[in-house]
Amino acid sequence: MKKIIIIGAGAMGSAFAVPCLENQNEVTLVGTHLEDDLINNIKSNNNLHPALNIELPSKLKVEKFEKLQSIFEGEVDIIVAGVSSVGIEWFVNQISKNYKKNTPIILLTKGLAIEDNELITLSDKIKKLLKEKGHGEVNISAIKGPCLAAGLAYKMRTGTVIANPDIKETEKLKKIISTNYYSTEVSDDLTGIELSGAIKNIYSMLIGASEGLSNSNAPKEIQSKYYLNTSASLIHRSISEMVEFVSFYGGRADTVYGLAGLGDLYVSAIGGRNSLMGKYLGEGYLYKDAKEKFMKNITVEGAQLALEIGPKILQDLNSKHFPLMFSMLNTICENKKLEIQW
Ligand SMILES: NC(=O)C1=CN([C@@H]2O[C@H](COP(=O)(O)OP(=O)(O)OC[C@H]3O[C@@H](n4cnc5c(N)ncnc54)[C@H](OP(=O)(O)O)[C@@H]3O)[C@@H](O)[C@H]2O)C=CC1
Ligand SMILES: O=C(CO)COP(=O)(O)O
Numbered sequence: 001m002k003k004i005i006i007i008g009a010g011a012m013g014s015a016f017a018v019p020c021l022e023n024q025n026e027v028t029l030v031g032t033h034l035e036d037d038l039i040n041n042i043k044s045n046n047n048l049h050p051a052l053n054i055e056l057p058s059k060l061k062v063e064k065f066e067k068l069q070s071i072f073e074g075e076v077d078i079i080v081a082g083v084s085s086v087g088i089e090w091f092v093n094q095i096s097k098n099y100k101k102n103t104p105i106i107l108l109t110k111g112l113a114i115e116d117n118e119l120i121t122l123s124d125k126i127k128k129l130l131k132e133k134g135h136g137e138v139n140i141s142a143i144k145g146p147c148l149a150a151g152l153a154y155k156m157r158t159g160t161v162i163a164n165p166d167i168k169e170t171e172k173l174k175k176i177i178s179t180n181y182y183s184t185e186v187s188d189d190l191t192g193i194e195l196s197g198a199i200k201n202i203y204s205m206l207i208g209a210s211e212g213l214s215n216s217n218a219p220k221e222i223q224s225k226y227y228l229n230t231s232a233s234l235i236h237r238s239i240s241e242m243v244e245f246v247s248f249y250g251g252r253a254d255t256v257y258g259l260a261g262l263g264d265l266y267v268s269a270i271g272g273r274n275s276l277m278g279k280y281l282g283e284g285y286l287y288k289d290a291k292e293k294f295m296k297n298i299t300v301e302g303a304q305l306a307l308e309i310g311p312k313i314l315q316d317l318n319s320k321h322f323p324l325m326f327s328m329l330n331t332i333c334e335n336k337k338l339e340i341q342w
Contacts, residue, residue: 110194
């Protein structure tokens with residue numbers, strides 16, 4: 001039995017509590033400083049999570065942000081980052097006050113960062129920030145893969161991958177969190193896993209735009225009936241670009257064909273928030289208008305990632321090798337209509 005603290009009571013942080021509890025761990029879900037109302041709501045409704053629309057197990061302890069530091073003063077075996085990518089610095093600020101060396105951190109967050117004009121993974125960003133705060137010995141694993149949060153909360157069979165350069169760490173975590181419905185593979189390619197899990201969000205927006213991109217001269221009903229040819233072509237081209245991108249930035253090509261790449265691209269393109277944004281972009285909406293009109297308070301990690309890494313990628317990579325990526329980066333960063341140079 002391990003004491004697991006999950007920070008961020010959004011959909012994924014909360015759903016991740018389910019397999020952790022199933023394994024008899026003691027799990028505390030702590031909201032961010034902006035989630036006090038959400039935490040009150042969950043606690044006063046028998047752990048019913050409003051975004052997941054499911055009652056989380058009664059064994060789950062749910063706490064407001066004000067309790068976080070006192071929780072850290074006690075024994076903590078594993079810290080889980082359940083915030084979205086824009087919350088990573090905030091997350092580090094919270095854990096740095098009481099971080100004990102080599103306490104395992106599990107990173108659920110999918111994203112990348114730019115530091116000193118270099119593209120880095122979020123695990124490297126966390127390590128760098130913690131080091132600046134005096135913590136040199138840090139142990140981070142990432143869990144990535146196809147996992148829509150509500151599906152996990154409902155115990156739908158799900159496969160993910162735990163990555164750490166030290167494979168022994170992944171094996172330890174696997175035993176602590178896997179269940180018969182939450183199976184975990186392991187990988188030592190942390191960089192490749194994080195790169196794949198992040199950029200699939202950009203490509204799932206592109207695949208989500210398939211209908212609108214299929215044939216602009218065709219009537220809408222024909223587009224929505226026959227767009228799958230276009231999707232398939234976009235999936236094929238996305239995977240090719242992902243392999244080249246991941247290899248360029250230091251990950252392994254074979255990682256892209258696994259759960260964190262191809263697997264997650266499928267889930268996100270078929271049922272994710274990124275592909276929904278892509279649908280609006282394909283219909284001709286500008287990113288800012290679509291976000292404001294249809295997805296104001298909804299996390300769209302692919303767009304956050306494009307804004308974070310876009311200028312660097314446009315500088316680093318050859319547009320001829322990455323026509324899809326370049327189209328989406330220009331669409332989001334310059335708030336322009338989505339167009340693909342096929
Ligand atoms: N590893 C996996 O298997 C999976 C990972 N994910 C990833 O998990 C992350 C969270 O996704 P999900 O739970 O679906 O998203 P939600 O929008 O449901 O939750 C986002 C969480 O991040 C917090 N957050 C957002 N902005 C900030 C900020 N600026 N500072 C501090 N906290 C912030 C939110 O708190 P607040 O109310 O304060 O904004 C909330 O707790 C994403 O990176 C997503 O890609 C998603 C699915 C599967
Ligand atoms: O990462 C996810 C599933 O694995 C969630 O995808 P979306 O962010 O596109 O909803």
